[in-house]
Amino acid sequence: MKTIVVYSSYTGKTKGIAEAVAKGIGENISCVSLDEIPTDIASYDCVFFGCYIESGFIDGRSQEVLKTLTNKKIALFVTMWIGPYSDDIAKRLRRIVEFLPQGCQIVGTYITPVDDAAGDQQEREHRLAADFAANTMHRLLSTT
Numbered sequence: 001m002k003t004i005v006v007y008s009s010y011t012g013k014t015k016g017i018a019e020a021v022a023k024g025i026g027e028n029i030s031c032v033s034l035d036e037i038p039t040d041i042a043s044y045d046c047v048f049f050g051c052y053i054e055s056g057f058i059d060g061r062s063q064e065v066l067k068t069l070t071n072k073k074i075a076l077f078v079t080m081w082i083g084p085y086s087d088d089i090a091k092r093l094r095r096i097v098e099f100l101p102q103g104c105q106i107v108g109t110y111i112t113p114v115d116d117a118a119g120d121q122q123e124r125e126h127r128l129a130a131d132f133a134a135n136t137m138h139r140l141l142s143t144t
């Protein structure tokens with residue numbers, strides 16, 4: 001399955017998670033910022049799309065790019081401040097899904113909650129993000 005990771009990142013958190021996601025998917029998976037999206041993006045079967053929440057909403061550039069994705073399978077991963085079980089998270093994810101064109105299938109969603117007070121969590125965050133990616137791919141490949 002032709003797969004790519006695309007991310008939006010301002011301070012670098014989502015970029016790091018995106019790189020971990022790419023490693024979790026497998027070897028030699030392209031991991032590109034919004035500025036580096038290849039012109040043949042539509043030829044990918046699956047896009048892992050990473051973005052962050054800013055002032056209660058997904059970042060503006062991601063909103064624009066999500067509208068243009070025609071890929072059948074999209075896995076979303078998000079970084080944000082708030083705890084993983086709050087209703088707020090569900091609302092943010094639902095809004096992101098609403099930006100996707102009809103016909104896209106959401107094949108996975110994943111949140112990295114950022115807790116600055118918890119100290120350096122990078123290793124754990126990256127390991128869990130890689131697990132998400134590996135599990136999503138495993139599920140996709142065993143059902144197609």
Ligand SMILES: Cc1cc2nc3c(=O)[nH]c(=O)nc-3n(C[C@H](O)[C@H](O)[C@H](O)COP(=O)(O)O)c2cc1C
Pocket residue numbers: 008009010011012013014015052053054055056057079080081082114
């Ligand atoms: C100006 C600003 C506004 C933010 N607003 C929110 C917010 O409304 N809700 C939230 O959960 N996180 C918010 N965050 C936290 C970011 O989503 C979080 O730090 C994210 O990991 C940043 O991603 P990046 O490092 O890839 O740019 C905000 C961060 C900044 C700097």
